[in-house]
Amino acid sequence: MKLTKPTILLVLVMLFLHCSNYLFGQLANESLESDINSIIREWDNKNSPGGIIGVIKNGEMIYSKSFGMANLEYDIPISSQTVFRIASLSKQFTAACILLLEEKGKLSLHDPITKYFPILPEYANTITLKHLIHHTSGIRDFFKLAELSGHQVSDNFSDEEVMELIARQNTLNFVPGEEELYNNSGYFLLAQLVKITSGKSIREFAHEEIFLPLNMENTHFHDNNKMIVKNRAAGYSSSTNGGFEINMSNLSIIGDGGLFTTLEDLTKWQNNFFNNILPVKDFQNRMFNRGKLNNGTVLDYAFGLEHGNYNGLPIVSHGGAFVGFRSEILMFPEQEISIICLANLSNIKPHIINKKVADIFLRKEYSNLSGSVKKVSYSDSKKSVKLNSNIFNEYQGKYELSNGIVVDISAQNDQFFANIIGQxxxxxFPESANKFFVKDTDLQFSFMQGNSSKLHLILVHLYGKIVLGRKLKVESQFSEEVLHEYSGTYYNEELNIAYRLLIENAKLFVQVGNKPKQAIGLISKDKAVLEDSMAEFKRNKFGQIQAFQLESGRVKNLIFVKND
Structure with a gap:
């Protein structure tokens, strides 16, 4: 067959276009890989734990990238089939179980929880299932209660032990519906509720009603710590010698956490948000439905999910963190894009990685935003400077912010740290002599000299908001005569635990069970700071100490009565 000149030209043009598309596509892919690699480079090797990233568009995976090792002992790399513990990311699955039960007519979100848990004290009459969903119940967090009782967070507990611990609490953190405070007890109770109303454990119910219909073959609620899980990732933390150490738990409490899953299965879960496969009408809107306080304030927290905004775009997300595992799903509902990051190293931050990945995949959306929208790029990191340790020594100490939060500023081995008490x-990292920042966030600390040359103020900056604080004068050393009135044994009935306050070398310490002693720093005559708690001493009309009230993160108003 003889080719004419026009035919030859047409073939050449088509060939050119094909080659051009291939070349541009190849360059685009190379650019994408380069951008992603810059985010994960630190862990993308055979000697480090790592994670996996997935980008989903309208329920379909459009990009995935694994990095690092699932198991360092056996040289097993992470893949899309690697099973991760996802911690609090599990809460949305528990919430979905509750919606399915409501759809079946087994319960109402307005039911008081005493309908199902008569063991709980009378105060529970005013708590509804909705309060549990949105963290507005006021119930204390069982993890923190266990820790204050002398247990390790990673210890295993039975459902009965956790239920008994919650039922022993005589008071709440606050009146139900008046405040919001994230806690795990609510979602533990919701998991128990699934069993009460369906006759099946949440593991069985979720398997039959969610995981089978969505073909999530490698997902389960892990209620048996002896169970062998194929392709399971080990959890790790960085060790002091510069390597890694195993960081795992035998905990089998589920509902608040405890889901084991893979990137492939979570892709199917995300597909359900946009294509409503499960038999819950308007599934996405139901799951996205925000809570409200008694005064009508609309909360960001929905059904195991949290609303927010990133670079002018609405987002819905939730993360998880437990022992050596970290996770997050970040959804951009209007763009129908979800970004998932699962990791098996405790210092990997999926919520930061996901936003950096979003910066890559949503560049076009960002460029279409109004000029008035302040754009944040997590790919741009500030540079730290060398700081004279003598300067930082002046900053070290505890600061009380205007909102009542206490921040502890400290140094260790030429590193500087901030600790929000109870967190x-x-x-x-020092940006200048008096300004510090937290990597990959908008959180900053500025130190100023007050009216006295020895008084420092702290300004905490976060997303355009500034909170002022003042340095507390912590009197760590008194005469034994002065400290004597604080010493003694203090008992809390709700935890069934005694705290022993004792004096050594003119310093005050607290001893809890067999745990190491902790120093107590007196801020004032009746206020003290423990390692991660605040204590306020209560006196009778004669000025004698009778008790102290403890607040520690997700637990408030714990009263310890002095016995001697």
Whole structure:
């Protein structure tokens, strides 16, 4: 067959276009891989734990990338079939079970919880299932209660032990519906509720009603710590010698956490948000439905999910953190895009990684935003400077913010840290002699000199908001005569635990069971700071100490009565 000149030209044009598309596509893919690799480079090797990233568009996976090792002992790399513990990311599955039960007519979100849990004290009459869903119940967090009782957070407990611990609490953190405070007890109770109303454990119910219909073959609520899980990732933390150490738990409490799953299965879960496969009408809107306080204030927290905004775009997300595992699902509902990151190393931050990935995949959406929208790029990190340790020594101490939160500023081995009392300690980096930042966030600390040369103020900056604080004068050393009135044994009936306050070398310490002693720093005559708690001493009309009230993160108003 003889080709004419026009035919040859047409073939050449088509060939050119094909080659061009291939070349541009290849360049685009190379650019994408380069951008992603810059985010995960630290862990993308055979000697480090790592994670996996997935980008889903309208329920379909459009990009995935695994990095690091699922098991360092056996040199097993992470893959899309690797099973991760996802901690509090599990809460949305528990919430979905409750919606399915409501759809079946087994319960109402307005039911008082005493309808199902008569063991709970009288105060529970005013708590509804909705309060549990949205963290507005006022019930104390069982993890923190266990910790205050002398247990390790990673210890295993039976359902009966947790239920008994919750039932022993005589008071709440606050009146139901008046405040919001994230806690795990509510979702533990919701998991128990599934069994009460369906006759099946939440593991069985979720398997039959969610995981089978969605073909999530490698997902389960892990209620048996002896169970062998194929392709399971080990959890790790960084060790002090510069390597890694195993960080796992035998905990089998589920509902608040405890889901084991894979990136592949979570992709199917995300598909249900946009294509409503499960028999819950308007599933996405039901799950996205926000809670409300008694005064009508609309909360960001929905059904195991939290609303927010990133670079002018509405987002819905939730994360998980427990022992060596970290996880997050970040949804952009209007763009029908979800980004998932699962990790098996405790210092990997999926909520930061996901936003950096969003910066790559949503560039076009960002460019269409109004100029008035302040854009944040998690890919741009500030540079830290070398700081004279003598300067930082002046900043070290505890600061009370205007909102009542206490922040502890400390140093260790030429590193600087901030610890919100009752929460997790995190590293801060000097930007200048008096300004510090937290990597990959908008959180900043500024130190100023007050009216006295020895008084420092702290300004905490977060997303355009500034909170002022003042340095507390912690009197760590008194005469034994002065300290004597604080010493003694203090008992709390709700925890069934005694705290022993004792004096050593003119310093005050607290001893809880067999745990190491902790120093107590007196802020004033009747206020003291423990390692991660605040205590306020209560006196009778004669000025004698009778008790102290303890607040520690997700637990408030615990009264310890002095016995001697």
């Amino acid at each position: 997790t300690k995190f590293e801060i």
